[in-house]
Amino acid sequence: xxxxxxxxxxxxxxxxxxxxxxxxxxxxxxxxxxxxxxxxxxxxxxxxxxxxxxxxxxxxxxxxxxxxxxxxxxxxxxxxxxxxxxxxxxxxxxxxxxxxxxxxxxxxxxxxxxxxxxxxxxxxxxxxxxxxxxxxxxxxxxxxxxxxx
Numbered sequence: 625x626x627x628x629x630x631x632x633x634x635x636x637x638x639x640x641x642x643x644x645x646x647x648x649x650x651x652x653x654x655x656x657x658x659x660x661x662x663x664x665x666x667x668x669x670x671x672x673x674x675x676x677x678x679x680x681x682x683x684x685x686x687x688x689x690x691x692x693x694x695x696x697x698x699x700x701x702x703x704x705x706x707x708x709x710x711x712x713x714x715x716x717x718x719x720x721x722x723x724x725x726x727x728x729x730x731x732x733x734x735x736x737x738x739x740x741x742x743x744x745x746x747x748x749x750x751x752x753x754x755x756x757x758x759x760x761x762x763x764x765x766x767x768x769x770x771x772x773x
Contacts, residue, residue: 633773637707638664651689657693657771661701661736667739669701675726675733682770686726691753691762695720698737699766710773717767721759732756745770 635643641664644650648724650660659673671694681687697717703713726733745772752761 637704669737671698671735675730676728692720694735695751695764698735700747702737702749703747703768712771712773713768714768720764722762747749
């Protein structure tokens with residue numbers, strides 16, 4: 625049994641995400657993309673990844689889907705940190721703005737997500753994708769539907 629099956633119904637969203645970090649486990653999409661959840665707070669999360677040739681598009685830069693995946697994960701998991709064990713969420717809307725291209729020379733990037741507002745049915749969050757020097761590569765806002773589990 626993997627951690628998502630084992631703990632999903634017993635832990636709050638924040639506890640589940642922290643347990644993933646503590647146990648060194650990552651969902652399959654994170655392994656595929658080469659990204660990792662590295663920090664969890666109250667309404668905040670941080671993901672890291674190092675873009676490389678494995679995420680290049682045909683024009684010789686990092687595919688926009690790489691940034692969008694990091695930002696969607698950061699927005700969604702920020703809201704997840706505020707959920708009870710009997711709640712789940714799904715993304716209703718993700719708006720991504722690309723500020724500059726990434727390449728394999730960009731180095732480690734961080735997607736820093738935070739909750740803007742959360743209610744009983746809907747959560748709003750935002751995320752920024754920055755490099756080690758704090759240079760902004762992309763940003764996003766998201767609307768998420770909160771569901772009973």
